[in-house]
Amino acid sequence: MSIYDFSFKAQDGSEVSMEQYKGKVLLIVNTATGCGFTPQYDELQDLYEEFADKGLEILDFPCDQFGHQAPGSDEEIHSFCTGRFGITFPQFSKIEVNGDNAIPLYKWLVDNSKFEGFGKSPMGLAMVAVAKSQDKDYKNNSAIKWNFTKFLISRDGQILGRFEPTFSMKKLHGAVASAL
Secondary structure (H helix, E strand, C coil), X not given: CCHHHCEEEECCCCEEEHHHHCCCEEEEEEECCCCCCCCHHHHHHHHHHHHHHHCEEEEEEEECCCCXXXXXXXXXXXXXXXXXXXXXXXXXXXXXXXXXCXXXXXXXXXXXXXXXXXXXXXHHHHHHHHHHHHCCCHXXXXXXXXXXXXXXXXXXXXXXXXXXCCCCHHHHHHHHHHHC
């Protein structure tokens, strides 16, 4: 199975095929509007503005599975993100990324990637405590741990990297630039 075999819902309920993103470098992100990482929208928008014309597409999937930090309808979430952060990259219908109700795209991303830790920053250490409180075995499974986990996908549909929300956005910028 390839990443291009999946589809998901747009905010208007229509079906979107990953096939339309073939040949693009993708950054797939599960997001939330009320999260400590929500300011990353600014940096994601900066990435998009810098690299969209070189073939980057950011796919934003709001998710309310972590701390109920993405309440509201798809329309309310979109209005918040465009009004507060000026996002112009595609934002889709709210999804689940883990469990029985996870969309197939995310099941594939999780099954084909590995959790590699939160790093040693103060925020990374705080996330270890959060992850441990939810899953004692969090280090040994690839489930999404929190909002703003990012997957970098090559132009030919391969996962180039999985970046936890605590990963340096500067380093992510470098990874995106290299992929392009």
